[in-house]
Amino acid sequence: MDLELSKQEIGKRLIRLRNSKGLSQDDLAKSINISRPSLTQIELGNRNVSLNELQKLARTLSFSLNEFMAKDFELNQNLGTPEEKLPLIEERISVPTLNIDKFKNVLLYILEHCAGKPNVGETVLYKLLYFSDFNYYELYEEHLTGAKYKKLPYGPVPQKLDSIINQMIDDNQLQRIKTEYKGFAQKRYIPLQKADLTELKASEKDVIDKVIEQMSDWSAKAISDYSHKDLPWEVTEDGKDISYNLAFYREMPYTVRVYDEDFDD
CATH class of the missing domain: 1.10.260.40 (lambda repressor-like DNA-binding domains)
Structure with missing residues (x-):
């Protein structure tokens, strides 16, 4: 052997x-x-x-x-x-497909609840989107928005976000403002219309609500530090796409599933 x-x-x-x-x-x-x-x-x-x-x-x-x-x-x-x-046995591969309308409505929904908070600039907003997407996938094994997230030095960032936000600004769905928070310049977004709740399932709203409740009052540094210890971000190479399947390997306090832990090692 x-x-x-x-x-x-x-x-x-x-x-x-x-x-x-x-x-x-x-x-x-x-x-x-x-x-x-x-x-x-x-x-x-x-x-x-x-x-x-x-x-x-x-x-x-x-x-x-x-x-x-x-x-x-x-x-x-x-x-x-x-x-x-024998069929080819491989790990399940998740290839997300961006649902732009769903992404816009999730973004508007988060901003409806958080835009008035002075700490919610781009950094916090990116993380709220990331945890909404990955928590939903871990729970239901389905994509929420289908956004792809890349591992960048300041944490996970949804791809194509800038172009989507610019489109929403052109369509008068969002307004971008520049403010200062605790001595640091930041970009913030104000929703100019409400999310279409018919586009969001009850399970999706529930996951987003829990993310908002847990993290929307955190500072940019606090939520960035927290995201850096989330296993999907932690084990991904710099600059690479973060695999949604890594959400299944999370442990407390990041996992959102409840597992039976009555067994000893």
Whole structure:
């Protein structure tokens, strides 16, 4: 048995095996009697997996430890299934498609509730949009606005935002103003019309409302610092798009799902 595999490679192999069995992280964690966050860390390659845990995983996922730990491990061979009959097993890929009308209404909805707060300039607004989008995706596995976010030094920033805002200003939906907050210049946006609530589902409004309630009073520095510790932003390379699927690997206090944590590691 080759024990020189990296934690990252072990995690990738477990993800593929779990997906091939159609198991969620929660299902697999329960079956081997560890917490879901612990399994998440194993799959991400951030946590060592013990021999006892590997044995439990082998029983649950029906693999041979010797084959699993070999450098030339092949999923097709492991499952005993002819290659031509085995579907390609990959991590679920989420390719968001921007819904411009939904994005505009989410932006207007947030501004209706927050534009009067002196701290809500561009920096805070970007983060409120980010957490609304990623929290919704984590909860419902569906995109809210479909906006793509890029990892930039000051935190996640929705792409195409400038062009959308300029279009909304031209259409008299928004007004841009420049103000000063605690000695710093900032850009703020005032809504000139209300969001079309028929465009927002109750579940979407609920997620946005919770983000507003939690974060809309935070300073730009506080919300930026908080966003920098959110796993999707933290593990993404600088300048790259942030994958929505990384939201499923969040832990407290960032995760918005409620998981059963009655299992000990």
